Amino acid sequence: MAIVSxxxxxxxxxxxVLKNIHEKKQQRxxxxxxxxxxxxxxxxxxxxxxxxxxxxxxTMAETxxxxxxIMTExxxxxxxTMTETxxxxxxTxxxxxxTASTAEPKAQEIAKAEETAPTGIVICIDPGHYKGASxxxxxxxxxxxxxxxxxxxxxxxxxxxxxYGIDSYLTRETDSITIGGYTxxxxxxxxxxxxxxxxxxxxxxxxxxxxxxxxxxxxxxxxQQPMEINKTIVIVNQIAAKSDVAINVANQIGMELTxxxxxxxxxxxxxxxxxxxxxxxxxTDTYNDMLNALGTVCCRIGNDGDYxxxxxxxxxxxxxxxxxxxxxxxxxxxxxxxxTEDLAQIWARADAYGIAKGFGIVGTEM
Ligand SMILES: [Zn+2]
Numbered sequence: 075m076a077i078v079s080x081x082x083x084x085x086x087x088x089x090x091v092l093k094n095i096h097e098k099k100q101q102r103x104x105x106x107x108x109x110x111x112x113x114x115x116x117x118x119x120x121x122x123x124x125x126x127x128x129x130x131x132x133t134m135a136e137t138x139x140x141x142x143x144i145m146t147e148x149x150x151x152x153x154x155t156m157t158e159t160x161x162x163x164x165x166t167x168x169x170x171x172x173t174a175s176t177a178e179p180k181a182q183e184i185a186k187a188e189e190t191a192p193t194g195i196v197i198c199i200d201p202g203h204y205k206g207a208s209x210x211x212x213x214x215x216x217x218x219x220x221x222x223x224x225x226x227x228x229x230x231x232x233x234x235x236x237x238y239g240i241d242s243y244l245t246r247e248t249d250s251i252t253i254g255g256y257t258x259x260x261x262x263x264x265x266x267x268x269x270x271x272x273x274x275x276x277x278x279x280x281x282x283x284x285x286x287x288x289x290x291x292x293x294x295x296x297x298q299q300p301m302e303i304n305k306t307i308v309i310v311n312q313i314a315a316k317s318d319v320a321i322n323v324a325n326q327i328g329m330e331l332t333x334x335x336x337x338x339x340x341x342x343x344x345x346x347x348x349x350x351x352x353x354x355x356x357x358t359d360t361y362n363d364m365l366n367a368l369g370t371v372c373c374r375i376g377n378d379g380d381y382x383x384x385x386x387x388x389x390x391x392x393x394x395x396x397x398x399x400x401x402x403x404x405x406x407x408x409x410x411x412x413x414t415e416d417l418a419q420i421w422a423r424a425d426a427y428g429i430a431k432g433f434g435i436v437g438t439e440m
Pocket of ligand 1: 220
């Protein structure tokens with residue numbers, strides 16, 4: 075019996091031990107499975123992470139690829155826009171000089187910016203003749219009329235003078251002129267002196283003109299004169315001829331106009347023959363029509379004082395006066411620039427700058 079019990083006990087123990095071993099084995103297997111599962115999960119997570127990482131770079135790469143494309147497009151677009159803008163701007167700048175500030179020296183811009191305070195100086199501007207007074211017609215005349223063109227110069231000059239603080243008024247502001255009950259033709263001949271006397275409230279009388287020559291001068295048709303005849307002539311009255319300031323104004327106007335005409339391609343020289351009280355020349359037909367002569371300041375004396383009625387008129391009231399013969403309208407290129415370009419503005423700026431320099435409002439260079 076005892077032996078049986080011992081066997082039973084051993085059997086029970088053996089069973090327990092075996093069961094225990096089996097359970098442990100199962101646990102280990104379970105652990106292994108967990109570990110494997112865990113490993114699998116880790117691997118999967120890693121793979122996913124890697125995938126994610128791999129995907130990310132792909133996405134980034136895609137994004138980067140896309141971005142540069144956009145950038146490239148943007149960059150390509152931008153320069154085009156810039157180029158277009160840059161191309162447009164110069165056109166705008168090109169337009170400006172033609173309409174408002176053609177070939178203006180920088181010094182004038184600076185002077186204008188600085189000098190705008192009223193100077194107390196008043197100029198009487200006389201736009202020569204009137205519409206229809208001496209109109210030219212035919213081929214290569216471009217519709218040029220001295221009486222129309224001088225008004226354009228005069229109106230522009232009034233504006234230009236204002237930049238320097240110089241006040242001014244005109245003998246006419248339209249195509250026709252009326253003073254003291256007289257009109258147009260009367261004020262170009264018999265009663266022309268009234269134009270000059272209109273300067274009674276001014277410090278200076280300036281009559282705006284373009285020049286002409288004798289019939290068929292230099293062997294050329296009257297209105298087909300060579301460029302070599304073109305020059306600026308300022309004719310001063312007897313009052314101006316005795317005034318250092320007025321002579322200086324005449325010199326400065328002459329120099330500035332000559333420079334402006336040279337830059338505009340209307341003369342072959344930018345030199346102007348300046349004068350003082352003792353060296354003012356007498357005006358002559360020969361000098362007027364001469365080729366390659368420098369522009370200068372002249373007087374023209376008649377039988378009774380000043381030859382020209384407008385200058386005699388301003389001299390009668392004690393006002394220094396001058397006729398400014400800007401250039402020769404008998405030269406085709408001058409007519410062309412006057413009517414197809416903005417020569418009126420170019421000359422008005424030169425006149426104004428010359429007047430401002432002559433009165434010492436801006437720096438002079440003699
Ligand atoms: Zn004239």
